[in-house]
Amino acid sequence: MxxxxxxxxxxxxxxxxxxxxxxxxxxxxxxxxxxxxxxxxxxxxxxxxxxxxxxxxxxxxxxxxxxxxxxxxxxxxxxxRVLLFQDAALFPWLSVEDNVRFGLRQSTRSREEQHRIAQEWIEKVHLLGFEHAWVHQLSGGMRQRAALARALATDPxxxxxxxxxxxxxxxxxxxxxxxxxxxxxxxxxxxxxxxxxxxxxxxxxxxxxxxxxxxxxxxxxxxxxxxxxxxxxxxxxxxxxxxxxxxxxxxxxxxxxxxxxxx
Missing domain, CATH: 3.40.50.300 (P-loop containing nucleotide triphosphate hydrolases)
Structure with a gap:
């Protein structure tokens, strides 16, 4: 520290x-x-x-x-400073990967770099295989993992x-x-x-x-x-x-x- x-x-x-x-x-x-x-x-x-x-x-x-x-x-x-709530607050019209990439889209990173970072964090939160799943297809714990990956992907x-x-x-x-x-x-x-x-x-x-x-x-x-x-x-x-x-x-x-x- x-x-x-x-x-x-x-x-x-x-x-x-x-x-x-x-x-x-x-x-x-x-x-x-x-x-x-x-x-x-x-x-x-x-x-x-x-x-x-x-x-x-x-x-x-x-x-x-x-x-x-x-x-x-x-x-x-x-x-x-990224705030996570009790409700995962994911966008239901986006897939897991697109949710994780959401903050990255506001950056100057290329689409390839955004995809790489999103995949890296999806793997770290143990959601590999669910990149293209919709929010309603996820359990509560999986939604919170996706929300955590979205938060950390932007490197706050x-x-x-x-x-x-x-x-x-x-x-x-x-x-x-x-x-x-x-x-x-x-x-x-x-x-x-x-x-x-x-x-x-x-x-x-x-x-x-x-x-x-x-x-x-x-x-x-x-x-x-x-x-x-x-x-x-x-x-x-x-x-x-x-x-x-x-x-x-x-x-x-x-x-x-x-x-x-x-x-």
Whole structure:
């Protein structure tokens, strides 16, 4: 892992206003993520995890503070920051290969080079033989593999992943954990990964950041030093997950107490 910081947040907050309704989704937040680091964001629904991810992606503008990536202020979306959702969001009218090539078409690469890169990533995500398949012919896990190949084909510096395995069955999710970890180890992309699953966060992350209930703020920052690869059922993973769960529950209890005092 290189030195420096790939992602830098200072005082970044987000408040949504709709008519008379004001919702502070994310309290002013400071965060540094090193190049090549795999960071997992963990917290209850509505705590601002996805909001933070969309701010980094440039899909939302912060109400306060500034975000920089490689020391450049984030002023909107960029091909260097690719966001993957729980839904694979593939184009159903395109084949697997054409989906993977989609971002490459915006580049100056020749058609032959686009085809070569697409084939390379299709092979890396174990979809060889399905290049010409349509999206509706793929399983949920295969769709996420295709979405991951499309994201990595453009060679971004950062992957932003919003519960990409949340809708998958346990066996498919475990297999994709292994494949994602292998691809990350090979490419050393900076990854910011949102999840509700504490053990998933421990199994995948170099760091696990715990966010409090709304307005979201970082209340725990855990360095995960367990040897890789890790499995959800590993005793050490479960022990570390238990420690993090304690912090998460404490944050939930504090939020409940505050709500009762305000009532």
């Amino acid at each position: 290189s030195t420096g910081r790939a992602l830098h947040l200072r005082g970044v907050g987000k408040t949504y206003v709709s008519g008379d309704r004001v919702v502070q989704a994310l309290a002013p937040t400071d965060l540094d993520v090193a190049p090549g680091e795999f960071v997992c964001l963990l917290g209850a629904s509505g705590c601002g995890k996805s909001t933070l991810l969309q701010l980094v992606a440039g899909l939302e503008e912060p109400t306060s503070g500034q975000i920089t990536v490689d020391d450049v202020p984030v002023a909107g979306p960029s091909p260097d 510096s950062m992957l932003l992943m919003d519960e990409p395995f949340g809708a998958l069955d346990a066996l498919t999710r475990d297999r994709l954990h292994e494949e994602l970890e292998s691809l990350w180890a090979a490419t050393r992309k900076t990854v910011v990964f949102v999840t509700h699953n504490v053990r998933e966060a421990v199994a995948l992350g170099d760091r696990v950041l715990v966010l409090s209930p709304r307005p979201g703020r970082i209340v725990g920052d855990f360095r995960i030093t367990l040897p890789r690869p890790r499995a959800l059922e590993d005793v050490t993973v479960m022990q570390q997950a238990s420690e993090i769960m304690h912090v998460l529950r404490r944050a939930l209890d504090a939020a409940t107490d505050d709500a009762l005092l305000e009532a």
